[in-house]
Amino acid sequence: MSAIKKGRVFSGARPTGRQHLGNYLGAIQNYIALQKDYECVYCIVDIHALTTVDSTESLRSNTYEMALDWLAAGMRPEETVIFIQSQVPEVTELHTYLSMVTPLGKLTDLPTFKEKARMQPHNVNYGLVGYPVLMTADIVLYKAGLVPVGIDQAPHLEFARETVRSFNFRFNTSVLIEPSMIATDSPRVLGIDGQQKMSKSLDNHIELASSEAETVQRVMQMVTDPQRMRRSDPGRPEVCNVFSMHKVFSSPEEISMVDLECRRAGIGCVECKQLYARNLNTHLAPFRHRRAELAKDTNLVWDVLREGQQRARALAHQTMAEVRQAIGLP
Numbered sequence: 252m253s254a255i256k257k258g259r260v261f262s263g264a265r266p267t268g269r270q271h272l273g274n275y276l277g278a279i280q281n282y283i284a285l286q287k288d289y290e291c292v293y294c295i296v297d298i299h300a301l302t303t304v305d306s307t308e309s310l311r312s313n314t315y316e317m318a319l320d321w322l323a324a325g326m327r328p329e330e331t332v333i334f335i336q337s338q339v340p341e342v343t344e345l346h347t348y349l350s351m352v353t354p355l356g357k358l359t360d361l362p363t364f365k366e367k368a369r370m371q372p373h374n375v376n377y378g379l380v381g382y383p384v385l386m387t388a389d390i391v392l393y394k395a396g397l398v399p400v401g402i403d404q405a406p407h408l409e410f411a412r413e414t415v416r417s418f419n420f421r422f423n424t425s426v427l428i429e430p431s432m433i434a435t436d437s438p439r440v441l442g443i444d445g446q447q448k449m450s451k452s453l454d455n456h457i458e459l460a461s462s463e464a465e466t467v468q469r470v471m472q473m474v475t476d477p478q479r480m481r482r483s484d485p486g487r488p489e490v491c492n493v494f495s496m497h498k499v500f501s502s503p504e505e506i507s508m509v510d511l512e513c514r515r516a517g518i519g520c521v522e523c524k525q526l527y528a529r530n531l532n533t534h535l536a537p538f539r540h541r542r543a544e545l546a547k548d549t550n551l552v553w554d555v556l557r558e559g560q561q562r563a564r565a566l567a568h569q570t571m572a573e574v575r576q577a578i579g580l581p
């Protein structure tokens with residue numbers, strides 16, 4: 252018998268294909284951990300992706316690869332609802348209703364909209380403006396009371412809360428639930444350039460599903476303390492990205508050793524990276540093994556997503572009946 256859960260959690264992620272260490276430490280680990288105490292609804296937000304992608308060619312394969320990574324990392328479809336956003340079209344209907352209680356100026360004033368418009372001036376589409384409204388619909392459609400967000404995403408959730416209040420006030424109802432935030436500890440994972448956030452588009456990432464040899468190769472490319480030019484120069488672990496990763500994947504003894512030996516040039520960067528790469532590969536070995544096993548059945552991921560769609564749709568169906576009634580639609 253499954254334990255009583257504390258509430259329903261919703262989170263969505265764009266289909267970005269094979270996941271990297273930044274995705275893993277920033278989101279996937281939290282997703283997995285939350286399953287223990289919460290009823291989780293995890294969505295691959297392909298409609299959101301349409302606001303920024305130029306080509307939709309890889310949407311299907313990116314969805315497959317990401318879902319496979321989620322499952323291999325420990326997502327449990329027996330209890331967690333895992334599905335594709337566009338396969339529950341009720342979300343677009345709810346988005347439309349919510350848009351009627353959202354002032355346009357509020358959307359165009361959001362820093363995230365301004366940032367996106369700056370990044371793609373050739374494609375400032377209507378969907379981009381309404382993105383936070385669709386995000387709100389994602390959450391409230393499944394009556395999720397909780398959303399795991401890093402502190403930098405807190406304004407998005409506040410927007411969702413305000414939109415729910417506006418809707419409930421406008422239609423004199425309490426049908427939509429104001430979501431609360433579960434603060435998650437999401438470290439900012441830098442790419443192998445040691446400068447920017449790890450990202451596929453910057454090609455500074457390390458994929459979870461890479462082979463051991465590919466992982467070693469990427470780790471060896473990592474930028475270290477720029478002041479450590481020669482092997483005999485003492486280093487500064489506190490400014491080195493390799494050391495940050497040791498803190499995640501190495502043992503306390505190894506972390507102390509690197510901290511000490513780097514400062515007195517007792518360890519070289521090559522050796523230090525080899526140690527990190529070895530520990531990273533050891534950590535990822537069970538994930539990689541599970542991924543390879545799951546991939547043998549090419550239908551498995553799609554079956555999981557189809558089953559998730561049915562469960563998500565049942566929740567959505569119920570909410571939409573209540574929403575239409577609250578609005579007074581005939």
Ligand code: SF4
Nearest residue numbers: 486491493513520523
């Ligand atoms: S020895 Fe390790 S921690 Fe020190 S600078 Fe080199 S890679 Fe970074």
